[in-house]
Amino acid sequence: MSDALKFPPGIAYIDGDYRAMSEAKISVLDWGFLRSDATYDVVHVWQRRFFRLDKHLDRFSNSVARLHMTLPFDRDGLTDVLMECVRRSGLDDAYVEMICTRGVSPIFSRDPRDAVNTFIAFAIPFGWVANEEQRARGLNLSISDIPRIPPQSVDPTVKNYHWLDFIAGLYGAYESDAENVVLVDLDGNITEGPGFNLFAVKDGRAVTPESGVLEGITRTTALELCRELNVEAVTGTLTAAAVRGADEVFITSTAGGIMPVSKIDGHPIGDGEVGPVTQRLTALYWEKHSDPAWSTPID
Numbered sequence: 661m662s663d664a665l666k667f668p669p670g671i672a673y674i675d676g677d678y679r680a681m682s683e684a685k686i687s688v689l690d691w692g693f694l695r696s697d698a699t700y701d702v703v704h705v706w707q708r709r710f711f712r713l714d715k716h717l718d719r720f721s722n723s724v725a726r727l728h729m730t731l732p733f734d735r736d737g738l739t740d741v742l743m744e745c746v747r748r749s750g751l752d753d754a755y756v757e758m759i760c761t762r763g764v765s766p767i768f769s770r771d772p773r774d775a776v777n778t779f780i781a782f783a784i785p786f787g788w789v790a791n792e793e794q795r796a797r798g799l800n801l802s803i804s805d806i807p808r809i810p811p812q813s814v815d816p817t818v819k820n821y822h823w824l825d826f827i828a829g830l831y832g833a834y835e836s837d838a839e840n841v842v843l844v845d846l847d848g849n850i851t852e853g854p855g856f857n858l859f860a861v862k863d864g865r866a867v868t869p870e871s872g873v874l875e876g877i878t879r880t881t882a883l884e885l886c887r888e889l890n891v892e893a894v895t896g897t898l899t900a901a902a903v904r905g906a907d908e909v910f911i912t913s914t915a916g917g918i919m920p921v922s923k924i925d926g927h928p929i930g931d932g933e934v935g936p937v938t939q940r941l942t943a944l945y946w947e948k949h950s951d952p953a954w955s956t957p958i959d
């Protein structure tokens with residue numbers, strides 16, 4: 661396979677330089693790779709505007725600080741690098757990732773304090789959790805009985821690459837012909853899926869899990885948009901039974917926004933059609949992408 665097929669178009673900032681994605685490589689001794697000792701964030705660009713960039717920068721800075729890492733730039737410097745990746749990529753719609761890893765210890769010690777943190781950013785074409793057909797008809801989602809890594813072990817509000825629970829869940833879902841998966845917590849309540857949060861709507865009221873999840877920017881956005889649409893929306897405990905018995909279910913992610921779920925483990929949600937609350941939220945979500953209060957132009 662040629663590099664052109666293996667790598668998407670796009671530009672990475674790595675080792676202080678801007679490079680083609682095929683040239684964006686890290687050391688195998690980087691703890692980001694050896695130990696999943698890393699945090700990251702993903703913001704998207706739609707029609708050459710970042711969507712809610714400030715919220716992503718806040719979350720990323722908090723995550724980096726929580727993990728005792730440091731970034732080589734201040735907030736403005738970080739913004740400049742992300743802008744430059746998008747500019748050089750020439751992409752109008754992009755998936756823009758920023759990563760900070762523990763890095764490499766120059767003396768190969770086992771003490772994380774010896775490591776020199778690595779910062780990488782890249783802009784690649786925008787990608788979706790659900791493809792066009794799935795967005796039109798709604799996903800068939802499986803509720804796995806695999807518990808998400810408990811928040812007492814790994815703080816889920818620090819966006820991380822501890823995904824082996826999600827990956828196991830995905831293989832389980834594929835075995836039962838579902839298209840994606842959501843994991844539970846140790847009490848069997850719903851948490852989140854690989855890169856997305858979940859909402860269930862019942863009798864006009866939307867609920868999303870309160871804890872044990874990454875506080876998604878799209879989740880926050882959906883809560884705000886519900887308010888604008890006069891739909892009651894709360895964070896709380898969401899049981900698997902409540903999801904199965906909901907009128908509507910949707911997922912939220914930077915990778916695709918608000919996306920409908922029409923089946924859980926093959927059984928239709930409500931009448932099995934994409935519901936009215938999901939449709940109104942999705943339309944308003946995309947409208948907000950040109951609102952200067954919620955978006956930043958690539959200059």
Ligand SMILES: *Cc1c(COP(=O)(O)O)cnc(C)c1O
Pocket residue numbers: 702819820852853854855856857873874875876877878879912913914915
């Ligand atoms: C990124 C992610 C989400 C969604 O967050 P957004 O900020 O809306 O993209 C949800 N759960 C997990 C585990 C994630 O990694």
